[in-house]
Amino acid sequence: MEPLLTTAIPGLPPPRRGKVREVYDLGDSVLIVATDRLSAFDVVLPTGIPDKGRILNQMSAFWFERLGHVCPNHVLTTDDDAIAAKIGVKDPHLAGRCTLARKADTVPIECVARAYLTGSLYKEYVRSGNSLHGLLMPLGLRDGDRLPAPLFTPATKAAEGHDENISFQQVVDRVGRTTADLLRDWTITLFSHAAKHAAACGLILADTKFEFGWSDGELIWIDEALTPDSSRYWEASQWRPGGPQPSFDKQFVRDYLETLDWNKQAPGPTLPDDVVQRTRAKYVEAFERITGRTFV
Ligand SMILES: Nc1ncnc2c1ncn2[C@@H]1O[C@H](COP(=O)(O)OP(=O)(O)OP(=O)(O)O)[C@@H](O)[C@H]1O
Ligand SMILES: [Mg+2]
Secondary structure: OOOOOOOOOOOOOOOEEOOOEEEEEOOOEEEEEEOOOOEEOOEEOOOOOOOHHHHHHHHHHHHHHHOOOOOOEOEEEOOHHHHHHHHOOOOHHHOOOEEEEEOOEEOOEEEEEEEEOOHHHHHHHHHOOOEEOOEEOOOOOOOOOEEEEEEEOOEEOOOOOOOEEOOHHHHHHHHOHHHHHHHHHHHHHHHHHHHHHHHHOOEEEEEEEEEEEEEOOEEEEEOOOOOOOOEEEEEHHHOOOOOOOOOOOOHHHHHHHHOOOOOOOOOOOOOOHHHHHHHHHHHHHHHHHHHOOOOO
């Protein structure tokens, strides 16, 4: 099927559009539809990856279910028939890519867990001598090395541009001690369970980002769960600390984009079909290795 880049569900008010997902407000709940949009360097590209939204929605559903013992989450159902009955529309284009979820007020903090020194964290380590977020780290770590223990590195959800890292104390100042402790403990516990499972699948979960929200007075885990969009997965057998690691899912896209004379500002370039197909195959592979199921 053609990639699904945007949705408009008859009878529902227009959705709130994120970079990848569209959120329909149903009053008491939200319908989250994962499209096939792909972003690179924070720019949504004009070319979609067929089935990406279905893969990410089903991977999230897998993790929400598997980690349901750690904390409550927003999932009400991902069953297409139940969702069709709820919205009064049955559209094959939506199949497999929808989650009906508890509507939540988003906690304005990106809850990030990191187990490897990479990206902006590596830059912080080099800049600071050898400390990260005020914690002393071993000397001599290389780009891509594993940290002694996973770190909670919260950031603010910036409306414009890149998120800004904040300290744990700044989280406490924003949401209070009790909530801040829960955000940190859930983030680290969810991450640790997921990293263990990923390792058993031959994948390194280098880092991930969670979102939480308030629903009926209860703090719950919302948004997406440990997808390649919200996480860095690496092929364990190809892990070579000492430089940037290849991205499990987006490396073909990045390699292609680096061959172009593109300034990394919107609008982004279209992708050739072989890059699209190879990228789709990586998403399918991630899904199948993590869930142990065949993608259909
Ligand atoms: N249960 C929920 N209730 C209300 N809003 C939710 C819920 N779950 C997720 N959301 C919101 O839905 C949106 C999902 O869209 P998407 O992830 O594509 O957008 P984005 O956040 O702009 O992109 P990015 O994740 O790259 O920052 C997010 O704004 C997220 O906070
Ligand atoms: Mg998001």
